[in-house]
Amino acid sequence: MTRRTVLIKESTRQTYAALLLLQKIKAGAKYNVLLEKDDQYMEASFELLMSHEKIAIKDNVYTITDLGEKTLTLFRKRYTDFLRNFDVYSAVDLSAGVFAFEEYWKIDDENEWEAYLDEERWEDLRIAVCEYKQIDPVEIVFLSFISEGRLSKITETNDSGWQFDLITGSIWDEAAEIIATALRAEDLGYTTSDGTAVSGENVLLDIIKQGAELNRVLWRNEDAALIKDDPFSLPVDHKTYDRYRNNPGHKNSEWNEPFFD
Template identity: 35%
Template sequence: MTIQLRKNTSLSSDNKKTFKAIIVLNEMINGTHQFSSNAYGDDSVLQPLFAEMVAKGYVISRDSIYQVSSKGRGIFDTFMKRYTEYLKVYDVFSFVDLEKGEFAFDRYFDFDTDDAWFDYTNDERFDDLRIAVALFKKVDPAEIVFMSFINENRFDTNVSGWQNNLMSDSAWNEIEEICNTAIKPDEVGEDAMVDMINQGSELMIRLMEEEQKQNNNNSNNSGGTTTVVEEETVEYYQPYYDPYYISPIWLVPLFLW
């Protein structure tokens, strides 16, 4: 059954705990901050979350310091695989001209600076179809928005008081609002959705091939050696030519609370 988030729909407490846990795990794995079970100050607001993570075996406490367990690291790795796919599969649907059937990303390599690209995409003719595509593929759209927040560094753990921001309702209310007000598949129509996803998937592969070509050219110009990693990546995403395809990694529950 297709996930539908409509107005007045709230994220579940499990949704919020999952997203908060991902941010904390990322800081534990990739950051420098150590979390103590005897926390004080800003870290103290995270204690209820840590208590549940310890109870479920995602985190362990050793010498009063929280550490990521192998179970927790496995879940984080699964999330990062999803996040990588999000950047490849969903970003091309960020700016779509539905009237003309055009994708802004079709001209991505035409711009030399980020500012020029942002000026181009900041056109009201472009709509964001990422939520519609997620719903069409039966992926939780809240997770897609959460990933977009991560990509925009909305959960910056270098900012003082980030713990309080993470545990507050602000970000989650905004995610709900985005999900509830975004364009839905039934507003576009199934045939049009299939056509848009087909175009987007073909564009995604072309962009990856162009990126590979540029990387190889840069490597050759610098006297380095090329690799086949990019080619393998392109091959990995080819099943997305099927508009109904969804990678199995999206079907695995991240956390079991």
């Protein structure tokens, strides 16, 4: 595995910070125009949202606009698509050719499921898959942090202290490290017992196809209410599973839309 040098731009940090801030405003958080205490660390995020008309000022408090609602819906669509179509690649046994999520509906106990995912045999191939589909790996890691509850202090509480961490904290260092050390397509190639070379890209394509079929089996006939209970998920268009299954390079159209243009 080749380690890469990864630098997450300040503008990228601001984008995702602004999206979480937008979600908090949507959920009822009140921020005065004259930012106080820790909220001052978010000044650049407020400026970003204001300059793109995602928020407005009413009675000296920031409120979400129609454009902001549309941007938040776009973010939630990507998050939901991540959960339903990419999370399955987070735990793959390359030697046995199996996915941890094949046992998803068979393990009812949450602690047992977490222990199962912690087994050393699983490899996280989400970065490899998203790069093949030309999706920014930073966003995939950020969405995984939300899914895993790593940002719950921000998304689910009114506690203070998160503002500085969100802009400059260790979460970005960790995200960069995850991307730098992630398996890529070129790491997956191997030579068979008869000396035949199998390229990493062919291995990845096979994994993507298997994962897409597994997603179709796991989720297609399940009610949308089974999506994790969080403020970001949306109902699923079940036809999307066929699109991902039929084309390994497919990604839903929302991944092509900018949050701030």
